[in-house]
Amino acid sequence: MAQAPSHPAKTAVIAIGGNSLITDKDHQDVASQFNAVRETCKHIADMIERGWNVIITHGNGPQVGFILRRNELAAHEVHITPLDVIGADTQGSIGYMISQALDNEFTKRGIQRSVAAVVTQVLVDRNDPGFKNPTKGIGGFTDEASARQFEAQGWTVREDAGRGWRRMIASPQPLRIIELDAIKTLVANGFIVVGVGGGGIPVVQDEDGMLKGVFAVIDKDRASALLAAEMKVDLFLISTAVEKVALNYKKPNQVWLDRMTLSEAKQYYAEGHFLSGSMGPKVEAMIAFLEANPQGKGLITDPQHIVDALDGKTGTWIVADA
Ligand code: ADP
Ligand code: MG
Numbered sequence: 342m343a344q345a346p347s348h349p350a351k352t353a354v355i356a357i358g359g360n361s362l363i364t365d366k367d368h369q370d371v372a373s374q375f376n377a378v379r380e381t382c383k384h385i386a387d388m389i390e391r392g393w394n395v396i397i398t399h400g401n402g403p404q405v406g407f408i409l410r411r412n413e414l415a416a417h418e419v420h421i422t423p424l425d426v427i428g429a430d431t432q433g434s435i436g437y438m439i440s441q442a443l444d445n446e447f448t449k450r451g452i453q454r455s456v457a458a459v460v461t462q463v464l465v466d467r468n469d470p471g472f473k474n475p476t477k478g479i480g481g482f483t484d485e486a487s488a489r490q491f492e493a494q495g496w497t498v499r500e501d502a503g504r505g506w507r508r509m510i511a512s513p514q515p516l517r518i519i520e521l522d523a524i525k526t527l528v529a530n531g532f533i534v535v536g537v538g539g540g541g542i543p544v545v546q547d548e549d550g551m552l553k554g555v556f557a558v559i560d561k562d563r564a565s566a567l568l569a570a571e572m573k574v575d576l577f578l579i580s581t582a583v584e585k586v587a588l589n590y591k592k593p594n595q596v597w598l599d600r601m602t603l604s605e606a607k608q609y610y611a612e613g614h615f616l617s618g619s620m621g622p623k624v625e626a627m628i629a630f631l632e633a634n635p636q637g638k639g640l641i642t643d644p645q646h647i648v649d650a651l652d653g654k655t656g657t658w659i660v661a662d663a
Contacts, residue, residue: 401539425554463541
């Protein structure tokens with residue numbers, strides 16, 4: 342049985358990014374992914390040792406890509422796995438790695454806590470504008486004949502600027518976390534929860550309330566913000582590949598930010614300081630979290646600097662306006 346901490350702890354949602362799973366192109370295999378997870382989990386365990394309750398979310402983009410490729414190569418022999426089930430597969434495999442890495446850190450440190458990874462569905466609107474015009478390419482490029490086969494399985498396919506045919510998916514807004522009550526119950530009982538992996542498995546609901554998986558991918562930063570807001574956590578921490586967020590990123594006049602208010606975050610976002618597809622969704626997620634939960638705090642840093650950032654020494658803090 343998990344033990345609730347003996348003193349009233351603060352709770353954080355920590356969204357761990359791709360760099361906590363794949364550090365670089367030469368370290369994509371499972372053993373390397375496990376090592377990267379172990380490294381990040383040390384820093385998360387440090388945080389727990391300091392009295393934090395944590396709920397962990399994670400990305401799954403490259404892992405989904407590998408499984409799609411495996412499907413293609415094996416299609417002559419083994420059935421194809423639909424995208425929603427691939428999402429569930431990756432929540433299971435990555436949830437397993439995080440659970441075991443944390444369990445082992447706890448054993449080393451004599452911490453009495455248990456981890457539970459929750460396979461999580463996230464409701465999206467089947468009329469989300471994203472479905473009319475899917476913009477996110479997924480998997481490799483193929484010829485038209487193969488693309489038409491994907492189409493027959495329910496995918497949207499498109500010829501991409503002369504580079505070949507590609508499967509395109511929507512990135513709809515997350516509306517509701519189906520397993521939210523389960524996550525709340527586990528957290529209230531002292532479990533460290535891993536959830537909403539890869540942004541959650543996107544599902545839609547029909548008139549009779551029945552759920553069904555859809556061909557889509559939910560942005561993991563957006564889904565993590567929804568979880569953080571629903572859980573009314575004290576801290577929403579996005580752990581990524583940079584220690585701090587910058588203005589004029591990679592330009593001669595680049596400035597690293599220690600702190601920005603909600604209004605400043607909106608202003609900088611509008612001014613285009615945060616690239617779409619990388620830092621953009623993170624700052625957007627912070628804005629959504631703080632708007633729903635003004636008493637909470639946001640933090641963006643890398644795994645190595647989590648503890649120093651919590652001590653106020655580094656990272657970029659995002660806070661409500663004074
Ligand atoms: P994750 O896998 O954690 O989601 P991403 O690669 O999607 O990571 O986003 C993090 C990356 O965003 C950083 O590694 C950095 O290259 C990029 N980035 C874009 N704009 C900025 C910015 N203004 N400040 C800092 N990093 C930025
Ligand atoms: Mg990202």
